[in-house]
Amino acid sequence: GAGVSQSPRYKVTKRGQDVALRCDPISGHVSLYWYRQALGQGPEFLTYFNYEAQQDKSGLPNDRFSAERPEGSISTLTIQRTEQRDSAMYRCASSDSSNTGELFFGEGSRLTVL
C-alpha cells in the first residue's frame, strides 16, 4: 500500500482480555517500530524490528506485551490480560533505514480497556 496501515483503528475490550494489533508497513521498509501515544503526549518507544529480528524490546512495559514480525513485513503487537492502564493509541511506524531516517507513522490503533 501507499502508507503504513494499522488495524483495527479502534478496539474496545474488557479488562483481562487479550488483544492483537496489526501493522502493515510500507512495502520494502526494513525497519518497523511500535510506539504508544497517550493523549497529549509524544510517542513512547516500545519495540523495534530490523526485518524479522526484534532488535530492541526495552520499551515494552511488562511481559504482558509482546510483538512479532515473522516474515519481515507485517507485525503484530499483542497485549495479554489487558488492564485499564493499557488504554492508549498504539502507533506503528516504518522506515527504509535504521539510521537517521524519517519515520512513517500509521493512523494508529486506539485501544480502550473497560
Next chain:
Amino acid sequence: GENVEQHPSTLSVQEGDSAVIKCTYSDSASNYFPWYKQELGKRPQLIIDIRSNVGEKKDQRIAVTLNKTAKHFSLHITETQPEDSAVYFCASQKGFKTIFGAGTRLFVKA
C-alpha cells in the same frame, strides 16, 4: 536512557508572528534530530530534520538550529498561518531509536 525535554507545552501566536519551540536532549551520541507535526486526529508527519554535522537548516518558513555543545535544538516558524496550528514534536535519534519530546501545542490566531 535518552531523554528529550520540550518547551513550551503550549504556544499561542498571532497570525504573521514567529513561533519558536525549544528542545534539549541528554545523550551526546544522538546524531539526528527530526521535527514532526501532528494535526488533530492525524498521524505525526516529518516536517524538517537536522543532522549532527549541521548547525542550521531552513525550508521556506521553517528553520531548525542545533547546538551540539549545549545539546539544544530549536524549531523556528516565521510568518505563521492558521494552518500551522498543530502539535509539534521534537525528537532525537541514536542508532535506530527515536525518542520524542512531549510536544508543543501551537495555536495561530487569525
